[in-house]
Amino acid sequence: MSEQKKEVVLSGVRPTGPQHLGNLVGALRNWLKLQDLYQCFYTIVSWHALSSEYMNSKGIKDNTLEVALDWLGVGLDPEKCVMFLQSEVKEHAELHLILSMVTPLPWLERVPTFKEMQQELQDRDLNTYGFLGYPVLQAADIVIYKASFVPVGEDQASHLELTREIVRRFNRIFGPIFPEPQTLLTEVPRLAGTDGRKMSKSFGNAILIKDPPEILRQKIMPMITDTRRMRRSDPGEPNDCPVFTLHKAFVPKEKQDEIAHGCRTAGIGCRECKAVMLEYLIKTLEPVWERRKAFEKNPKLVWNILEEGNKKARRAAEQTMDEVRAALGF
Numbered sequence: 001m002s003e004q005k006k007e008v009v010l011s012g013v014r015p016t017g018p019q020h021l022g023n024l025v026g027a028l029r030n031w032l033k034l035q036d037l038y039q040c041f042y043t044i045v046s047w048h049a050l051s052s053e054y055m056n057s058k059g060i061k062d063n064t065l066e067v068a069l070d071w072l073g074v075g076l077d078p079e080k081c082v083m084f085l086q087s088e089v090k091e092h093a094e095l096h097l098i099l100s101m102v103t104p105l106p107w108l109e110r111v112p113t114f115k116e117m118q119q120e121l122q123d124r125d126l127n128t129y130g131f132l133g134y135p136v137l138q139a140a141d142i143v144i145y146k147a148s149f150v151p152v153g154e155d156q157a158s159h160l161e162l163t164r165e166i167v168r169r170f171n172r173i174f175g176p177i178f179p180e181p182q183t184l185l186t187e188v189p190r191l192a193g194t195d196g197r198k199m200s201k202s203f204g205n206a207i208l209i210k211d212p213p214e215i216l217r218q219k220i221m222p223m224i225t226d227t228r229r230m231r232r233s234d235p236g237e238p239n240d241c242p243v244f245t246l247h248k249a250f251v252p253k254e255k256q257d258e259i260a261h262g263c264r265t266a267g268i269g270c271r272e273c274k275a276v277m278l279e280y281l282i283k284t285l286e287p288v289w290e291r292r293k294a295f296e297k298n299p300k301l302v303w304n305i306l307e308e309g310n311k312k313a314r315r316a317a318e319q320t321m322d323e324v325r326a327a328l329g330f
Contacts, residue, residue, distance in 0.1 A: 009034050009184065010147035012043040012086065015063040016053070019070040020206035021281075022191045022199040025249045028074045030151055030186050031081075040081035041145050041313060044068065044306075047087050048138070051131045052124055068302050070209050073292030084309035086141060091317035095140040096133075098324065102169050103136050111135055112158055139163040142181050144317045149184040157183055174327040177320075189249055192242030196224050210292060213282050220246070220278055225270045226263070235266045243274055251280045 011031065013019070019028065034040050044064050050057060064085065071083060086092055109132070142150055142163055150160055164180045171178060190198050193205025200206060207219050223243050226236035238244040238260040247256050259276060262268030295302050 006037075006039040007148040008145050009038040009040045009149045009151065010043070010142050010145050010181075011040075011151050012045040012048070012141060013067055014049045015044050015046055015060055015067050016049060016201055017063045018066040018208045018210050020199055020201065020208050021246070021249070022193075022206070023070075024074060024209055025189050025191055026153060026186075027151070028071070028076070032075055034151065034184075035077060035081040038149070041147070041316075042071065042076065042081055042083050043086045043141065043313070044084070045086040045141065047093070048134065051128070051134050052126060054128075054130075055124070064306075065299060065302060066210075068306060069292050069295055072295050072302065072305070073209065073288045075288075075291065078305045078309065082309045082312045083306060084313040085306055088307075088310040089144075089313045089317050091144060091314070091321045092137070092140050094321060095144050095317075095324065096137045098328070099140055099166055099170065100133060100136050102173060103166055107162060107165060108132050108135060111162060135159050135162050136166065139166045143167060143178040144320050145313075146179055146320060147181045148179060150181050151184040151186045153186060157185070174324075177323050177327055190245065191249060192223075192245045194219050194223055196242040209285065209288060212289070213278075216278060216281065220274055220281075221271070223274070225273070229263075229266075229270060232269045233266050236263045236270075238263045243270070243277060246281065247273075247277050250284050251277055255280070 011027070013023070013027070031040065031042060044067050046060050046064060049060050049063070053060065068083065076083060138159055139162065142160075150163075152160055160181065160183050167178045167180050193199035193203060194207065195203065195205045197203055197205060207216065211219065220243070225243050226238070226241040228234055228240070229236040238247070241263070244260070244263075247259060251259070255276065259268060259273055263273060
């Protein structure tokens, strides 16, 4: 594998516990494709987790293992990509500190997700320097590997624009060290959770990748559908149905069209609709569960895979920081 000739992609996940179907559809499926095309660094960002979970830091290690198991279960390959722990590559923290020195405060205060997450996570005190500076640490995560691309959905695009602004300011002051990372815009379908809202562990409505068939049925069969369908004989509109977001993610297009027609004509009931979706979802997840269980039996192997990734990430990060320190005159 000629990694040196490949452009770099960086992406990461906060270790808040097992990954859910929204993570699978919105990120991990795309990561699988990217690992064959680019030199990919995929990081579990434990310091980012502290920005909102500092009161529950003891759970981060267990959550890290859960994330790694899901990554390996869906098929991420340590021979094709670098999977590592952000907190084990201390250069991230050093570069975050340096970048924070040149980042104007108003740039951080205008980031849309700052206020959005404060509203979404009202049970936690997020009025901290670490939470406000989250995008600067994110910028350090990206540029320390001189990433050309960052796969993001539209809701994260503002963070990447801020990274580019920080890069331009740093390069103007100290010289051209960092390339400006570009958005690798990916379609992130908004999967509905069990309560009809966007799937999120924060909302307690997530369907996990590792959920076995019986748990999937318990979560999905009671889900609300199109409110027009008060009775079996009432026609509905699939595009207004939370369950149909799962059909779009896991059911073949031809079968989707058949289900949509049945819904609009009341030719199929909501329970039948859910049963079809469950059948395809289970079929999709079976190989993931099989791989995941194999790694669950050997957690030491998982930590070894991450440690090998840490070493590779460290080598790349150390090279960049040598350049940064020289540019600063240290």
